[in-house]
Amino acid sequence: MTGQQKALLVGVLLLPFTGFILLLVLVAAVLGATMSAQAGQAAQPGAVSSVAGIPPVLLSAYNNAVAHLPKLRPNCSGMTWSLLAAIGEVESNQAAGSSIAANGDISPAIYGPALDGSGTGGNTTAMYNASDAEKQLAGGSAYARAAGPMQFMPATWISEGQDGNGDGVRSPQNVFDATLTTATYLCGPGTADLGKPEQLRSAILRYNHSQVYVDQVLGWKATYDQMGQNVGNGSPIPADSARGQAVVAAAQREMAQNIPYSWGGGGTAGPSLGFCDGSNGYLNGTCSASHTVGFDCSGLSQYAYGQAGVSIARTAQAQYDGAPTKIPMSAGLAALQPGDLVFFSLNPGSGQGIYHVGIYVGGGQMINAPHTGANVRSEPVWMGSYTGGGRY
The missing domain is CATH 3.90.1720.10 (endopeptidase domain like (from Nostoc punctiforme))
Structure with missing residues (x-):
């Protein structure tokens, strides 16, 4: 309990009954607000302020996704900014070639190759967008293709997309939306502990069914874990x-x-x-x-x-x-x-x-x-x- 809280409680004992009731309500509000703030601070372990090679707004989105994940996936633990950054690195080179606005929107939009059956990316069977909404997410393409810095397929985005910046819009071309969706998708709908290696590998494999992909992501995660050490306290990086x-x-x-x-x-x-x-x-x-x-x-x-x-x-x-x-x-x-x-x-x-x-x-x-x-x-x-x- 802080000194301010103690002073308020001492003052309560010196008031008439009516004042006591009113001030008790005030004290409860102060205590509740303080404990909520402390809980909010505790809910964001491992956040980092600066990492070389990651645009500041994108890094903020990674931290934001970790902080907001418990509200959406309360039974998922072990999520880290470094895991999200590793996927962002493998999928889009940290949104390379696009600028990122303060609200998270990227320009120009990022799209993967059209899955037209030509063999690009190992795809030999044409895959079509089934709805107008999917075509819009794919930039107007009739063929399915991944969208945004975290590379979501249109059909997956429609069912899984999250609003990470609270603007009422879910867009794979917004880094706050895309990173929060990546976090929830990795967790899945059930109980998960991504701090356990076998569950972490399974989660990444669900994101992209390739063992080579899993190894690449884990390699980048290890690098970002190393890079992020001792920079999460807001102090300048030497x-x-x-x-x-x-x-x-x-x-x-x-x-x-x-x-x-x-x-x-x-x-x-x-x-x-x-x-x-x-x-x-x-x-x-x-x-x-x-x-x-x-x-x-x-x-x-x-x-x-x-x-x-x-x-x-x-x-x-x-x-x-x-x-x-x-x-x-x-x-x-x-x-x-x-x-x-x-x-x-x-x-x-x-x-x-x-x-x-x-x-x-x-x-x-x-x-x-x-x-x-x-x-x-x-x-x-x-x-x-x-x-x-x-x-x-």
Whole structure:
């Protein structure tokens, strides 16, 4: 009980009976309002104020969906902003290419490919919108296609759509509506605990029936969980932390697009054709790099840092040499931060003979372009040849 509440109760004891009754009503209102406010604050754990790569209004929509979900799905627990952000990343690159108004409306509208049976997205059977309302949600297309930043099919939206901003309209092209609908759809109509891995995977699989999709979403969720640590209290994000988040986000996008490894490929402008050098760049006896648009390990790290506004050297050895802050091998992975570069050498700990570089994402994991024949991927840091980290 606050000091103000105690003072009100003491005052009650000094009043005549009539005044007592009136003030008792007032005290009850004050206590009720205070407890309601405290309950409202407690209902929004884990909200974050700023995350690199996510537009502020969209991030607000993710937080808003988590806060309002208990009213719509009281038997669902474990929902997080990071899960919604992960789906938003995979579905629309956080509404990339569209502007977001303060009320959540996006412009231009976002649509998926028309499911006309041409094979796009694996669709080989034409799917038609069954009603005028569905056609309108699909931008006038006779063929069904997903709509909005969270990519809802028109028929699904008609049955599941929510009004997330309270304007009386349910639109898949509004981020508050779309994110709240995603949250309720993931929960389903019954009891769910998305804090349990098996139920979380089942919920994501219900959203898109693809194990590859589930893995992509979970990968992004882990990244956003790491990025969101310690930024939910409204305090500014340190410059190096924000930069690291932007680096990781850029690398994640290349991983999500299955960009292949190409020896000598990539740089600040993005993936490019590579070349063959000695034994490097060859696959099954032929020069794969010369006709593969992709990244090698240092090309990926140069690109990711460029996306964060930082210019670094092109080769792994030069990137290590140029890092303003070195994290020695002896400090272990616990000394690393997301976005740090991790380097590998045939003589670990020496800082010389570095042959590979990755981008640390936390939890002992890195994103890297590993070798010819593989795609950009996330995997554990190679401790057998880890030689230390670098921070820009």
